Amino acid sequence: MTDQPSYPTALGASSRTAITLLGQDLAHDVMGEVGFGELAYWLATQRRPTPGQVRVFEAVLAALADHGFTPTAIVTRLTYLSAPDSVQGALAAGLLGGGSRFLGVTEDTGTFLHEVLEGHPGPLPTRDADWDALALETVHASRTAGRFVPGLGHHVHKDGDPRTPRLMEIAAEEEQFGPHLSLFAAIGRTHPQVLGKTLPLNGAGACGAALADLHLPIPLLRGFALLARAAGLIGQLAEEIRNPVANDIFLSVDLNNRPVAPDPYPGNRP
Template identity: 30%
Template structure:
């Protein structure tokens, strides 16, 4: 039997008929006693957060739930529904869109902030550490700095200042250190100076501050974003079900794509 029982090993759940324990907590003791953000933290981190930590996590989750049907993940969910998929299929299709470009910036921002934190810890002034980190990112990864810049929200993403103010408040109470908030503002300053115009911190940059302040690793920042955006996905998919429609593509049928191939050739050998 050990060959079977040891096939999977987990510290997350222990279960037998009539008993379920999650991270050592009987499930009946959790129901009605902990919030969903607390449950997320417990499941992925193995310990119960403080109420203040859970509240800050909840703020990040709330902020990123939706960004409209022009967002590829949301558009995918709505199109999937018109193709006959149910809610689970629509949600799966949408979450699969949340990769490095659309959905991965939060994870990448946590990584960038971590570079700067390590450099500062080794004695490099934060301004220099930030400039070096940005230069390295642009030379080794991409010219786009994760968590900054927005094609729609200019000059400011309204979500970012609110989230940073909540981090500042949490830091004043000792819930977090505030070091990643300072790092993100240093990145903002360097980018604004280099561009000679505002480069707004976006939702990924702001939630990355919260996730990093709370000690979540970069990959978990992406996973948490997927959880958050799934709320918008299910809302849009359900709305599309109520609206109806069949086989809706990304553009109305009267609009055509740009053809860049050869002109029509009717000669057939």
């Protein structure tokens, strides 16, 4: 008789009479006892978070849930207009738009900061002056390499993203203000010396720094942004059902298109 393969998991497992999740009885130890934010953190790390970690994590989720008529929200509403029988398609369309310009900044910033810290020789700074020196070195290196520093700038909040100081305040209150947030804050203080202009630290970047300081898996940081935005997109769909605007958006483009002569693609130059 051939041995059956074994697939070990510490996540969900079912028997005829019970369901376990993370070693807990789902029905009795999790349902009604563990909040969704706490559970999401626990699932990703297989480590139960402290109350302070939960507060910071849920602050990040709130910060990223919805930011108005962004492309992710618009495409969700338009997809629902086109296929109202496919809520999952509308949600998926919005989530698939989470990239380098929207939502992906959370991952990009957390990864960028983590790589700087991982590559830093010796102990990490403990004073603001030393963090500022590291930040200056980091911004200089990025500019020399012709790369942007993720998390700097915002297309709307040009005078400061209100989410950033509040998230930093919450992290400090809960003793979760770690090296990633420290470096990000120092970049905010020092980058004008290199760039010659002052840019706001955007909220998505602050979220990436905070998530990294919570010791969440760096490759999954965009996943947490998408988790937050899924709630926001459900809200967008709920409002679209009650007060639809997608058809107006569609018609504003469809009724105002302007025919022009063909513009042949030039091809790829060597």
